[in-house]
Amino acid sequence: MQNLFTRRLQSDVRTSYHKGLSAGDPYSLLRPRSVLLLSFTALFLFSYGGIIRFENNAVNRSEDVWLGSRETINTLSPQSSVLIAERGYRRMQFTNLLQLEALAREVLEPSSFDYIAGGADDEVSLRRNREDWDRITLRPRVLMDVSRVDTATIVLGTPISMPVMLAPASGHKLCCSEGEVATARAAAAAGTIMALSTVSTVSLEDVAAVVDAPRWFQLYVYKDREVTRNLVTRAEAAGFRALCVTVDVPIIGNRERDMRNNFSFPADMPLANFVDMQLQNMPTGVVGSGLGAYISSKWDPALSWADIDWLRSVTALPVVLKGILTAEDATLAAEHGAAAIIVSNHGGRQLDSVSSGIAALPEVVDAVGGRVEVLVDGGVRRGTDVLKALALGARAVLIGRPYMYGLALDGEAGVLRVLEMLRAEVSLAMALSGRPNIQSINATLVQRG
Ligand SMILES: Cc1cc2nc3c(=O)[nH]c(=O)nc-3n(C[C@H](O)[C@H](O)[C@H](O)COP(=O)(O)O)c2cc1C
Numbered sequence: 001m002q003n004l005f006t007r008r009l010q011s012d013v014r015t016s017y018h019k020g021l022s023a024g025d026p027y028s029l030l031r032p033r034s035v036l037l038l039s040f041t042a043l044f045l046f047s048y049g050g051i052i053r054f055e056n057n058a059v060n061r062s063e064d065v066w067l068g069s070r071e072t073i074n075t076l077s078p079q080s081s082v083l084i085a086e087r088g089y090r091r092m093q094f095t096n097l098l099q100l101e102a103l104a105r106e107v108l109e110p111s112s113f114d115y116i117a118g119g120a121d122d123e124v125s126l127r128r129n130r131e132d133w134d135r136i137t138l139r140p141r142v143l144m145d146v147s148r149v150d151t152a153t154i155v156l157g158t159p160i161s162m163p164v165m166l167a168p169a170s171g172h173k174l175c176c177s178e179g180e181v182a183t184a185r186a187a188a189a190a191g192t193i194m195a196l197s198t199v200s201t202v203s204l205e206d207v208a209a210v211v212d213a214p215r216w217f218q219l220y221v222y223k224d225r226e227v228t229r230n231l232v233t234r235a236e237a238a239g240f241r242a243l244c245v246t247v248d249v250p251i252i253g254n255r256e257r258d259m260r261n262n263f264s265f266p267a268d269m270p271l272a273n274f275v276d277m278q279l280q281n282m283p284t285g286v287v288g289s290g291l292g293a294y295i296s297s298k299w300d301p302a303l304s305w306a307d308i309d310w311l312r313s314v315t316a317l318p319v320v321l322k323g324i325l326t327a328e329d330a331t332l333a334a335e336h337g338a339a340a341i342i343v344s345n346h347g348g349r350q351l352d353s354v355s356s357g358i359a360a361l362p363e364v365v366d367a368v369g370g371r372v373e374v375l376v377d378g379g380v381r382r383g384t385d386v387l388k389a390l391a392l393g394a395r396a397v398l399i400g401r402p403y404m405y406g407l408a409l410d411g412e413a414g415v416l417r418v419l420e421m422l423r424a425e426v427s428l429a430m431a432l433s434g435r436p437n438i439q440s441i442n443a444t445l446v447q448r449g
Pocket residue numbers: 115116117129167168169170197198199218246322344345346347348377378379380398399400401402404
């Protein structure tokens with residue numbers, strides 16, 4: 001499992017090397033047989049409706065995966081061309097999570113892409129979410145016997161195979177017709193926890209019925225407390241392990257891309273948890289964001305710490321508070337009985353100009369002093385990011401956009417591939433930094449000051 005992706009990648013590389021570009025023979029493409037083969041393939045591709053058809057190895061995904069148009073063939077690497085020559089398709093080509101956004105842009109409906117990729121205002125915090133990881137320097141140890149590396153850890157009492165979880169994200173059917181079921185299956189296959197959004201496009205019961213694996217339910221608090229209570233009760237009954245209350249959306253952030261696109265979930269993509277309550281449709285055809293209109297009419301801007309106490313009184317589930325960025329709020333979270341905190345700026349989608357999750361992590365960790373578990377999200381794209389977060393006191397990290405892109409590109413298999421790629425990077429970074437298990441990752445791994 002650990003090296004699933006690496007093995008696939010190696011076998012791809014081997015295949016192309018042996019059959020096309022043999023090692024030490026860089027000019028093999030120029031040989032008459034190769035030229036003939038490539039010409040034939042190019043002819044086939046261009047006669048095929050003017051569009052290059054790439055592999056759809058999605059599991060249970062009905063639509064084809066289109067990774068390019070006539071123009072983009074010019075951008076393909078020689079290796080990709082060889083793969084096309086050999087198989088008539090191109091695999092979803094990426095060697096790290098940072099490449100996913102550009103690939104996903106090719107396959108997503110533009111307003112859906114903007115909804116997923118975008119942030120608030122000038123997207124300052126969105127950019128910080130990437131830049132701030134790069135400011136942290138690692139201090140590796142050597143001669144530590146890293147012949148075996150174990151990425152397994154425990155979050156809120158649940159063992160998971162690596163310290164990476166799937167952050168709650170709305171609207172998985174924008175990416176893939178199976179929606180949250182595909183994501184939940186991939187999380188289960190990777191041995192980690194998915195947090196299902198309130199705003200899911202498959203109901204919490206349907207996800208629970210299909211995938212028997214530890215899950216969290218992410219809660220947005222509705223003005224109508226009976227609606228909220230209903231969600232909490234159902235999540236508990238369906239076996240979700242924690243209630244992840246998002247506290248940074250009293251009002252939706254100023255997401256200008258969505259305003260420009262008049263973005264709404266399509267009418268045939270209802271908010272599946274609300275069908276029985278007649279709250280399932282966002283307004284469509286409005287000027288500005290239909291999502292914004294839905295949120296301001298239904299979610300409660302009056303949410304306060306007293307509501308956290310109320311939520312704890314109506315559920316036995318551990319309460320996780322997502323969206324905390326300061327020591328003050330972290331202290332209050334601990335005082336109000338939160339079991340965990342997710343240090344997060346909501347992927348740069350709420351208040352702009354706030355710090356990234358990773359920059360805020362140390363003050364939150366200091367404030368809670370071990371009383372609650374601390375997790376962090378925002379811009380996690382590399383295995384080294386995960387190590388940095390753990391070294392600064394996080395129990396685990398969550399990823400959002402990368403798995404949404406994987407879902408868009410290749411359904412369940414795409415999400416799994418994203419997770420396995422990150423796992424391989426975490427494992428490699430642990431080996432190269434002389435930290436063979438999660439317990440050995442501590443503050444000495446990062447430079448302070
Ligand atoms: C398309 C999208 C939808 C999201 N929906 C939710 C949501 O329903 N609830 C929530 O608490 N956070 C939501 N988030 C925020 C994520 O949980 C997470 O904080 C963020 O995506 C992490 O940053 P990353 O995307 O850079 O990994 C969403 C993020 C994205 C990109």
